[in-house]
Amino acid sequence: MTLTEDTTTLADESAPERKVPRRRLRLDQIGLYGLLTVAALSALLPLIWMISGSLQSLPELLANDSFLPAVPQWGNYITAWVDGDLGTYLRNSVVYTGSAVVGILLVSSLAGYALARLDFAGKGVFTFVILAVMIIPAPAMFLAQYKLLISLGLTNNPVGYILILITSGIPMSTLIMRSFFVSQPRDLEEAAALDGAGPLRIFWSVILPLARPGLAAVAVIQGLGAWNEYLMALALFDDNALMPIQRGLTAFTSAETPQQQILLAATTISIVPVVIFYLMAQRHIVKGIGAGAIK
Amino acid sequence: MTSQPVLVPTPRLKRARSGGRPLRQNLVGWLFLAPAIALIGVFTITPFGQAILLSFQSWDGVSPETPWVGFANYEFVGSDPIFWASMRNVLFFGVVGFFLGNAIALSMALAVNRITKGKTFFRTVFYLPGVLSVVVVGLLFSFILAPGSGVLNRLLEIFGLGSLAQNWLGEPAIALPAVAAVFIWFHWGFGFLLFLAGLQDVPQELYEAAELDGANAWTRFRYITWPQLAPVTSIVSLLTLLAALQIFGTVQVLTNGGPGYHTMVPTLAIFNEAFVNYRYGSAAAMSVIFGGALVLLSVLQLAITGRRSRA
Numbered sequence: 018m019t020l021t022e023d024t025t026t027l028a029d030e031s032a033p034e035r036k037v038p039r040r041r042l043r044l045d046q047i048g049l050y051g052l053l054t055v056a057a058l059s060a061l062l063p064l065i066w067m068i069s070g071s072l073q074s075l076p077e078l079l080a081n082d083s084f085l086p087a088v089p090q091w092g093n094y095i096t097a098w099v100d101g102d103l104g105t106y107l108r109n110s111v112v113y114t115g116s117a118v119v120g121i122l123l124v125s126s127l128a129g130y131a132l133a134r135l136d137f138a139g140k141g142v143f144t145f146v147i148l149a150v151m152i153i154p155a156p157a158m159f160l161a162q163y164k165l166l167i168s169l170g171l172t173n174n175p176v177g178y179i180l181i182l183i184t185s186g187i188p189m190s191t192l193i194m195r196s197f198f199v200s201q202p203r204d205l206e207e208a209a210a211l212d213g214a215g216p217l218r219i220f221w222s223v224i225l226p227l228a229r230p231g232l233a234a235v236a237v238i239q240g241l242g243a244w245n246e247y248l249m250a251l252a253l254f255d256d257n258a259l260m261p262i263q264r265g266l267t268a269f270t271s272a273e274t275p276q277q278q279i280l281l282a283a284t285t286i287s288i289v290p291v292v293i294f295y296l297m298a299q300r301h302i303v304k305g306i307g308a309g310a311i312k
Numbered sequence: 313m314t315s316q317p318v319l320v321p322t323p324r325l326k327r328a329r330s331g332g333r334p335l336r337q338n339l340v341g342w343l344f345l346a347p348a349i350a351l352i353g354v355f356t357i358t359p360f361g362q363a364i365l366l367s368f369q370s371w372d373g374v375s376p377e378t379p380w381v382g383f384a385n386y387e388f389v390g391s392d393p394i395f396w397a398s399m400r401n402v403l404f405f406g407v408v409g410f411f412l413g414n415a416i417a418l419s420m421a422l423a424v425n426r427i428t429k430g431k432t433f434f435r436t437v438f439y440l441p442g443v444l445s446v447v448v449v450g451l452l453f454s455f456i457l458a459p460g461s462g463v464l465n466r467l468l469e470i471f472g473l474g475s476l477a478q479n480w481l482g483e484p485a486i487a488l489p490a491v492a493a494v495f496i497w498f499h500w501g502f503g504f505l506l507f508l509a510g511l512q513d514v515p516q517e518l519y520e521a522a523e524l525d526g527a528n529a530w531t532r533f534r535y536i537t538w539p540q541l542a543p544v545t546s547i548v549s550l551l552t553l554l555a556a557l558q559i560f561g562t563v564q565v566l567t568n569g570g571p572g573y574h575t576m577v578p579t580l581a582i583f584n585e586a587f588v589n590y591r592y593g594s595a596a597a598m599s600v601i602f603g604g605a606l607v608l609l610s611v612l613q614l615a616i617t618g619r620r621s622r623a
Contacts, residue, residue, distance in 0.1 A: 128348040137341025157603020161359035184355035245445035
């Protein structure tokens with residue numbers, strides 16, 4: 018009850034006539050913060066435990082009596098990095114994700130611009146195809162995609178994997194870019210056209226530089242998607258030197274059953290890039306998810 | 313710059329004279345679409361057709377011949393208890409994710425929308441699990457839910473609830489809800505973000521007017537928030553449902569479908585049929601049945617939403 022008294026006093030001091038609603042508001046806020054804190058803890062605790070476990074020794078981890086490590090075993094990280102060959106996997110993931118994002122941005126901004134601004138026969142058909150393709154679920158296609166890549170000689174090959182990543186990102190990104198271009202003013206394009214620039218020149222030197230916010234939203238959403246892709250990587254790669262991090266992590270797990278604390282360290286290392294990226298780009302993530310799903 | 317207004321109508325005049333779009337204009341449009349068309353054609357539409365074709369063929373994944381077998385694959389899949397168990401299990405994930413996952417997402421969005429400080433913090437934390445990969449989530453929770461001295465059992469003991477300790481992933485009756493809980497932990501942040509964005513778009517005047525009329529919190533939710541959120545709700549529902557139905561990596565890493573087939577899901581069944589049993593034809597038949605069901609579901613949902621928003 019002390020909390021109620023506190024809020025009353027506060028309300029008394031500032032605005033006596035609004036005493037009742039303000040106290041209700043305070044209690045309401047305390048309840049909300051309590052609820053949100055519980056939810057935040059359930060989101061964070063597994064991750065905190067992962068980091069804590071990755072710094073314990075094996076007997077300590079198996080005994081499981083203390084949440085925090087007695088003496089942080091930083092060596093676990095070195096062992097995980099070396100034994101798990103994480104450097105190779107992370108580098109592969111960076112290359113695959115980076116290439117996929119660049120490809121998606123280029124292809125989908127071209128297509129999105131055409132759908133938003135250019136007038137030509139067959140535009141409606143293409144828009145329909147894009148929507149139809151978005152409905153086809155990955156499990157219905159990945160076998161045939163795998164078979165196709167075999168016949169193209171592109172299994173265990175970065176190019177095949179990157180092309181699949183790009184293709185799967187195009188439909189949604191094209192729609193995001195289209196809605197972005199639709200909402201942009203036409204003045205600059207018209208001015209450039211008057212100056213005699215062709216459509217491709219206008220696109221490259223006028224439109225793309227202005228489209229940075231839209232491109233950023235697409236890049237973070239598709240970047241996260243490509244970084245975390247797993248099903249296709251599992252089907253395509255059996256050469257460890259080519260695997261992306263998600264695939265590499267499972268290869269490490271199943272290979273020589275390394276000790277738990279080392280696995281936890283490897284898992285922690287694997288999330289560092291994506292968590293840093295998320296914290297830096299979260300404004301765009303929110304915008305991108307909203308644009309991709311709602312518009 | 314007086315010449316500008318004079319120049320603007322010219323394209324329209326030209327078009328009127330030629331009676332349609334000039335060839336050059338169509339070419340430019342298709343040139344912009346060419347890369348997208350090429351990629352989608354080769355890597356999406358062709359495989360989609362191929363998957364259907366493959367479901368009527370027999371293929372071991374290696375040999376160049378794929379003999380035609382008619383409906384044999386479908387008959388084989390039809391009597392495959394594992395596949396149908398996986399369809400039932402995934403329905404469970406779908407229903408739990410749809411109701412429980414969305415309820416958590418919506419209530420947290422409502423709560424964050426009402427607080428005054430720390431919105432960014434909670435938004436960041438709630439979506440954090442969503443950026444992790446399925447492999448990380450699977451590995452992490454296979455440790456947390458481990459039998460014996462796993463973290464969850466240990467926590468229960470500390471709080472004096474040791475009798476509730478379980479072999480979370482090993483008991484048939486418990487493994488399915490346990491995996492569903494992990495799925496919700498992983499995915500609800502996505503719905504939360506969309507609901508929060510939707511709430512911020514609800515015009516404040518509506519609430520002010522309702523408050524003047526003396527509407528209480530429930531009435532305001534029922535008659536303002538809920539109808540205003542309808543488009544977001546239907547999108548979130550569809551996306552959560554599709555994510556739940558296509559669940560793969562989390563299950564593969566966490567339980568690999570076990571114990572028995574109690575957590576088997578269609579995508580994993582398809583993967584195993586192809587890459588473990590080397591029966592690509594029947595795996596393709598599975599993906600046609602399962603993919604067809606998903607497409608049907610999406611079309612149905614879009615049709616319902618479309619009708620509702622038009623009404």
